[in-house]
Amino acid sequence: MVPLNSSMVSVEHDRARDRVRHARLFNGVVNFSVYGSADSFYYGIYFTKVKLGTPPKEFNLQIDTGSELTWVSSKSCPSCPRSSRFGIELSHYDVAASSTSKVIPCSDKSCTAITLGDATRCSIDGQYCGYVMKYLDESATSGFYVADTFHFESVSSNSTTLNASAGILFGVSTYRSGMLAETETAVDGIFGFGKQKLSVLSQLYYKGITPRVFSHCLKGGGTGGGVFVLGEVLAPGMVYTPLVPWQPHYxxxxxxxxxxxxxxxxxxxxxxxxxxxxxxxxxxxxxxxxxxxxxxxxxxxxxxxxxxxxxxxxxxxxxxxxxxxxxxxxxxxxxxxxxxxxxxxxxxxxxxxxxxxxxxxxxxxxxxxxxxxxxxxxxxxxxxxxxxxxxxxxxxxxxxxxxxxxxxxxxxxxxxxxxxxxxxxxxxxxxx
Missing domain, CATH: 2.40.70 (Cathepsin D, subunit A; domain 1)
Structure with a gap:
């Protein structure tokens, strides 16, 4: 048998080696672990772990480059799944449990600046800035916006890993329907990485924390996983195709x-x-x-x-x-x-x-x-x-x-x- 401690050392050694490798390949990166697979067991869903709030609480969020809104399930959401087929423990966001959480009221300039069109709605009393988000698969979610601390690891060019944080705006969902409400495909929410200003990528860029570039490689076979980082690819032999500039998506x-x-x-x-x-x-x-x-x-x-x-x-x-x-x-x-x-x-x-x-x-x-x-x-x-x-x-x-x-x-x-x-x-x- 292999002693438990030596196994843990080996895992940490491998993780450290990966951080060094990513620092060589990417310029000033924020590195995220990737889970999920193209295998039917995962329904083609890839997700990562994100820490929000003070003290930090971990959430499993689906990586989505097709939408800009990042959201997590609320503690008071009756339609949100309580278990997941993926074997992960689902978490729920509680505004009262985070000392840095701030509910965004309708009078806040952040609410008026959100450009989600019909998706942005205010409560009747104006106490919170709400949203209704509908996806092409006919699933939907609604809730309200909060500002809170986003925690991440930054890998510098000299392979130094730094714990960092920044305040971001995201949604807290009080209602989920369609596939978003099913246990079969349940995660804690969505990590929105679309082109618009509300995406996490854009928010960190406007704060001067990361470049407005992200790189990902999703492994389809075997155990799945992959690479998802905020930063530019420096690997040799890369071939590029231009993005269509006038399109709202990538x-x-x-x-x-x-x-x-x-x-x-x-x-x-x-x-x-x-x-x-x-x-x-x-x-x-x-x-x-x-x-x-x-x-x-x-x-x-x-x-x-x-x-x-x-x-x-x-x-x-x-x-x-x-x-x-x-x-x-x-x-x-x-x-x-x-x-x-x-x-x-x-x-x-x-x-x-x-x-x-x-x-x-x-x-x-x-x-x-x-x-x-x-x-x-x-x-x-x-x-x-x-x-x-x-x-x-x-x-x-x-x-x-x-x-x-x-x-x-x-x-x-x-x-x-x-x-x-x-x-x-x-x-x-x-x-x-």
């Missing part, structure tokens, strides 16, 4: 898509940024999406290339176990090419989503007929299409827009095959 110009070396025949005007549309980078969105013109061509190219014979042929191979490298042989490589020469190359496991069978997947209802089979499924990362790639005790098969009757019959046939045979099967089912 938007870029996607020029084209290449699949297995072949250019997807999409009209270039489809991706050209406009006042209303652009390619948005949003850490708070689980999936990636294309406009329909590009999406339909993408699905066709991925499903037909490189093995169209899989739609009609059953291949039997000797099998001991299935590895990701096997999946890579069935699906093509994808490159997303952006303005300025930046290119994002994606392997199949990076654009297909590994998902366990659940009550949310209506298409897999009848697979529960075989409880002795271990089943996982790959679904298109871009949006729901009817394509589901399943692995069950050595069986690998592709289901394409099936009818319930056809599906049941085919699954019975698959279940009668010998367990040491790998079956690659493409079921061409009815689209309706």
């Amino acid at each position: 938007s870029v110009h996607l020029e084209n898509i290449v699949i297995n070396g072949k250019l997807l025949p999409v009209d270039p005007k489809t991706f050209t940024p406009s006042a209303d549309y652009a390619t948005v980078l949003d850490t708070g969105t689980t999936f990636s999406y294309f406009v329909s013109e590009a999406y339909d061509l993408f699905v066709g190219a991925v499903s037909n290339n490189p093995f169209p014979i899989l739609r009609t042929l059953v291949l039997l191979l000797y099998f001991s176990y299935v590895h990701w490298t096997f999946i890579c042989r069935l699906f093509p490589l994808v490159s997303l090419n952006f303005a300025g020469g930046a290119s994002l190359s994606l392997k199949p496991e990076e654009y297909l989503f590994l998902s366990n069978v659940s009550k949310y997947n209506e298409n897999l209802r009848y697979l529960i007929m075989f409880p002795y089979l271990w089943i996982s499924c790959w679904k298109s990362l871009l949006r729901h299409t009817g394509y589901t790639y399943c692995l069950a005790t050595g069986w690998y098969y592709v289901v394409h827009r099936f009818s319930k009757g056809s599906r049941t019959n085919h699954l019975r046939r698959l279940a009668t095959l010998q367990p040491l045979i790998l079956c690659i099967f493409a079921l061409e089912m009815l689209s309706q």
Whole structure:
């Protein structure tokens, strides 16, 4: 057995080494630990730990570059989750428990300066500056603004770690609905890192504490995690793509898509940024999406290339176990090419989503007929299409827009095959 103390020393040593490395890579950084993963268990949510108030209290906040408001759950919020599937202890903010907390009244200039449009509302008596925030997934939250102390670690260029703090404005939510109220995806709130002035990044910048630059790398596979810092990347070999300046979000110009070396025949005007549309980078969105013109061509190219014979042929191979490298042989490589020469190359496991069978997947209802089979499924990362790639005790098969009757019959046939045979099967089912 390893003594507890020596294990703790090792962990602290590793953390110290990471701080030194980040100091070399980033210029004057504020470093945040990143948790969560693209794995279905985490629903694609990435979060970090933030300390607020005096004495400091820790909160787990989802990292969201698509919104500017940072908010935490109130102690008096009846609709806020009390437990989380992620195994984290949820915290609730109590104004009375922090000696540095200040509720923002409607008369405060901070309230009138907030530019969230309809989201900013005052209480009837004017005692607090309130908000109502609605998200595109139809979830919502409402509450009031407070000013309090934000605690963080700053790593200097000489690798010195300093404890620092600053006063910031954030929301205290007294109501949550939709996915924000569900235990399945529960965290303590949202860490808003949008482009607007209310984001934590902008607030610290205007106080002269950090540059108006942040860098992040979210690890999709394995245990997840990643890097999230306030500061500039100094690593060599970086390739940049410019942000679209007139867009309210972090938007870029996607020029084209290449699949297995072949250019997807999409009209270039489809991706050209406009006042209303652009390619948005949003850490708070689980999936990636294309406009329909590009999406339909993408699905066709991925499903037909490189093995169209899989739609009609059953291949039997000797099998001991299935590895990701096997999946890579069935699906093509994808490159997303952006303005300025930046290119994002994606392997199949990076654009297909590994998902366990659940009550949310209506298409897999009848697979529960075989409880002795271990089943996982790959679904298109871009949006729901009817394509589901399943692995069950050595069986690998592709289901394409099936009818319930056809599906049941085919699954019975698959279940009668010998367990040491790998079956690659493409079921061409009815689209309706």
